[in-house]
Amino acid sequence: MTGTLPDPRASRAVLVGVSRYQRHAARAGDDEGALDDLPTVRNNIAGLRRLLQDTSRWGLPRAHCRVLNQPSSSAEVLDVLREQADRATDTLLFYFAGHGLIDDRDEDEVYLALPGADRLRPNRESIPFKWIRNEFLDASRARRKVAIIDCCYSGRALGTWMSPDGPTPDGLEIFGTCVLTATARTRLALAPDNEPYTAFTGELIEALKNGIPDGPELLDLDTLYRHIYQRLRARGRPIPKRGERDTGGLVAIARNVAYRPGARSTPSAPHPTVASGQKSAADPSRTGAGAQFNAAPQSGGAPHPPAGRRRVVIEAGDGGGRQRHDPDTFERVFGVQERSTSDLSVELPLSVRECVFGTTIDLTLERSVPCGVCGGTGEVVNSRCLTCSGAKRNRQLSGFALRIPAGVRAGQTLRVRGQGNHGEGGHSAGDLYVTVREKAGPLRSAGDNLHYQLTVPMALAALGGTMRIPILDGHEVLRLEPGTQPGSTILVQGQGLPRAAGAGRGNLEIHVDVPTPTDLTATQRLLLDEFVATRPDDRGDLSGDLFRGYAFARLPMAVAALGTTLRYKAYDGTVTVRLQPGVQHGDRVPFSGGRTDGLGSSAGSIRVTVVVPAAVRATEREILRAFAEERGELPPTAAAAPPPRVPRQPRRFVDRLRDHIDGLGD
Structure with missing residues (x-):
C-alpha cells in the first residue's frame, strides 16, 4: 500500500453529538414535534475520540480533537469548525451523530438537529448540512476533508453526488474530500436500545478498534466503507452511502491493528493491490x-x-x-x-x-x-x-x-x-x-508549479539549518535561513513540472509552517521563561481598534507558547486581553469587553501573528538548542557544529535547572 497516514500534528477533528432533546409536548399539548433522546450518541463521541487519539491508530493530539456534546447553537458548532479548519493543514475531519430532519420544501437538504430542534420546524435550532459544506469550502489550508454523518436521511448530505447523471455539487468539488453517511437520502438511521453505539458508528468503532483482518496496513475511507457496508447489509440494517472527490476515499484515518505483513489483503480499489489478472481482450492502438x-x-x-x-x-x-x-x-x-x-x-x-x-x-x-x-x-x-x-x-x-x-x-x-x-x-x-x-501526496501540482507544505520546529526556524524535502527527482537538502517565519513561502526555481507551453520547468513553492510549541514539560517551560527574560523589550503588542471589531496581536513564538496578557490602551484607560498558551500563527482569538467608562464595548476576534526570533545572541542560542534537545527537535546543523566559543554560563544554568527539577520529585 502506498498511502500514508495524515500527520496528526497538522490535522484537526470536530466531533459533534446530540443525545438529549428538549420536549415540546407542553406547547399547546402538541407532542408531534418531539424528538426521542439518543443516549448511545454520547458513547459514539467518547469511543471515536479515544480511538482517534490512540497513538497505535492515528495519534491525534487531545487539543486537536474538539468535542461538542449538546451544543447550544449552530453558531457554536460553526465557530469551532471554522477555528479548526483554519488550523488544519493536512486533514480536517467532521463527525455528527444525532437526529436528522428534512423539510418537504427542500428535497436536497438534511438538517442536523440540535438539542432545541423541533421535528415540525426543521429549519429552527438545526444546522443545514450546506453550512458545513461551506466551511469545508473555506478550509483552504486543509489538503483533505472528511465528513461522517450518522443521522436519519443523512444521504441527502451527498446532494446529487450519488446520481450517475446529475452534476457534482459545488460543495464537494474540493481536493481530497470524502463524505460517509449512515443511510440513504430517504432512510432512517438505527440506534438499537440494547447496544452501546448506534448501528453505523458501532461498526466504524469496531473496525477502528479491532482492525479488518486481511485488510491493508492503513484503514482508508474506501476500505472502511466497504467493510461497514458488508457488515450492515449482512445484519439487515440501514445501508451507508458515500461520496468522494479527487481520491478523497484514499484518505486514511487509522492504522489497521489487525494487519499482518505478508497476509493477503482484500482489494479495496482504487488502491494498488494484488489481483488475479486474466488474458487481455484486445490490443488498443494509438489514441x-x-x-x-x-x-x-x-x-x-x-x-x-x-x-x-x-x-x-x-x-x-x-x-x-x-x-x-x-x-x-x-x-x-x-x-x-x-x-x-x-x-x-x-x-x-x-x-x-x-x-x-x-x-x-x-x-x-x-x-x-x-x-x-x-x-x-x-x-x-x-x-x-x-x-x-x-x-x-x-x-x-x-x-x-x-x-x-x-x-x-x-x-x-x-x-x-x-x-x-x-x-x-x-x-x-x-x-x-x-x-x-x-493522488494525495507530499507534492501537489497547480499549473506548472509544485507545492509542498514544510513543518519546521521553532528552534530550527530561529537558528537556521537544513531539512530534507521531496522533489520530482528524489530528495533535496533545503537550507533554512535563521529567522524563517511561519506563513512564509520559499521559491525554488526550476524544480516544478515541465512547462506545458514551452521549454523549461515551473517552480517549487515551499509553504513554511512553524507551529507554536504545545504540551510543554516543566523543563521546557522554564527554558522558554529564561529565553523570554533575555528579551525584555519583545513581549508582544496589540494594534488596531478592539471597539470597532478589528485588532491584531503580534507575539514572539516563545511568548505564544507560554501564554501572555496584553494591554490595550483605550480612550479612558487600559483593556487587558489574555491569550492562552499555545496560540498559533493566524489564529483568531475571541474577545469581548468594554471601556471602563461604559461608553463602548466590543465582541469580536483578535488576529494573531506569531514571530520567530531572528537575530539571537549566543546566550539565547544556547537556550534554544537546549529547548530543542528537550523536545527531540535538535537542528541537524547544531548537532554537527563544533562547540561555540561562548561562556559556559548558559549551559551551567541549564544543568542546574534540570538538577533543580529532578530534586523536586525526591
Whole structure:
C-alpha cells in the first residue's frame, strides 16, 4: 500500500453529538414535534475520540480533537469548525451523530438537529448540512476533508453526488474530500436500545478498534466503507452511502491493528493491490491527441509486476445484465461509469511523479463478456439461460498492462481502444476512457508549479539549518535561513513540472509552517521563561481598534507558547486581553469587553501573528538548542557544529535547572 497516514500534528477533528432533546409536548399539548433522546450518541463521541487519539491508530493530539456534546447553537458548532479548519493543514475531519430532519420544501437538504430542534420546524435550532459544506469550502489550508454523518436521511448530505447523471455539487468539488453517511437520502438511521453505539458508528468503532483482518496496513475511507457496508447489509440494517472527490476515499484515518505483513489483503480499489489478472481482450492502438497507450496482453495467472509497476483493481457495473454488487459500491465509489453500451470510463489516481515520468500499471477491470453457456443469445434450447439470466452477458475480470506516457496532467482523459465491454451480437469491444486524478501526496501540482507544505520546529526556524524535502527527482537538502517565519513561502526555481507551453520547468513553492510549541514539560517551560527574560523589550503588542471589531496581536513564538496578557490602551484607560498558551500563527482569538467608562464595548476576534526570533545572541542560542534537545527537535546543523566559543554560563544554568527539577520529585 502506498498511502500514508495524515500527520496528526497538522490535522484537526470536530466531533459533534446530540443525545438529549428538549420536549415540546407542553406547547399547546402538541407532542408531534418531539424528538426521542439518543443516549448511545454520547458513547459514539467518547469511543471515536479515544480511538482517534490512540497513538497505535492515528495519534491525534487531545487539543486537536474538539468535542461538542449538546451544543447550544449552530453558531457554536460553526465557530469551532471554522477555528479548526483554519488550523488544519493536512486533514480536517467532521463527525455528527444525532437526529436528522428534512423539510418537504427542500428535497436536497438534511438538517442536523440540535438539542432545541423541533421535528415540525426543521429549519429552527438545526444546522443545514450546506453550512458545513461551506466551511469545508473555506478550509483552504486543509489538503483533505472528511465528513461522517450518522443521522436519519443523512444521504441527502451527498446532494446529487450519488446520481450517475446529475452534476457534482459545488460543495464537494474540493481536493481530497470524502463524505460517509449512515443511510440513504430517504432512510432512517438505527440506534438499537440494547447496544452501546448506534448501528453505523458501532461498526466504524469496531473496525477502528479491532482492525479488518486481511485488510491493508492503513484503514482508508474506501476500505472502511466497504467493510461497514458488508457488515450492515449482512445484519439487515440501514445501508451507508458515500461520496468522494479527487481520491478523497484514499484518505486514511487509522492504522489497521489487525494487519499482518505478508497476509493477503482484500482489494479495496482504487488502491494498488494484488489481483488475479486474466488474458487481455484486445490490443488498443494509438489514441487521440497524439498520445500512445500500449496495452500489452498478459498470459493467464497473476505474474508479479516488474520493479516500478503497481497493480490497480477496478470493478464496474455496465448497466446491463446481472449486477453482482450494489451499484453504489462500484460505479460510484470507484468512479466507473459508462459512456455507451460497450464503453467504460474509470478514474485512475496517479502520483505527481507518475504523471511526469510516466509509468506502467497492471490494471484489472471487471467487464461484460458474452455468456459462455448460451453464446450471447440469452437462451438455451428455447429456455432462458440460467447462467446469465437471459442477459446475454456475464461479468469477468480481465487485466492488461496500461502504459501511461510521461507528461500527462490531472484531469486529462486517455482513450484505450478495445478495452471496454464486449459488444452484443458479435460487435467489437468498446473503448476504455481513463481520467487521470492526482493522488494525495507530499507534492501537489497547480499549473506548472509544485507545492509542498514544510513543518519546521521553532528552534530550527530561529537558528537556521537544513531539512530534507521531496522533489520530482528524489530528495533535496533545503537550507533554512535563521529567522524563517511561519506563513512564509520559499521559491525554488526550476524544480516544478515541465512547462506545458514551452521549454523549461515551473517552480517549487515551499509553504513554511512553524507551529507554536504545545504540551510543554516543566523543563521546557522554564527554558522558554529564561529565553523570554533575555528579551525584555519583545513581549508582544496589540494594534488596531478592539471597539470597532478589528485588532491584531503580534507575539514572539516563545511568548505564544507560554501564554501572555496584553494591554490595550483605550480612550479612558487600559483593556487587558489574555491569550492562552499555545496560540498559533493566524489564529483568531475571541474577545469581548468594554471601556471602563461604559461608553463602548466590543465582541469580536483578535488576529494573531506569531514571530520567530531572528537575530539571537549566543546566550539565547544556547537556550534554544537546549529547548530543542528537550523536545527531540535538535537542528541537524547544531548537532554537527563544533562547540561555540561562548561562556559556559548558559549551559551551567541549564544543568542546574534540570538538577533543580529532578530534586523536586525526591
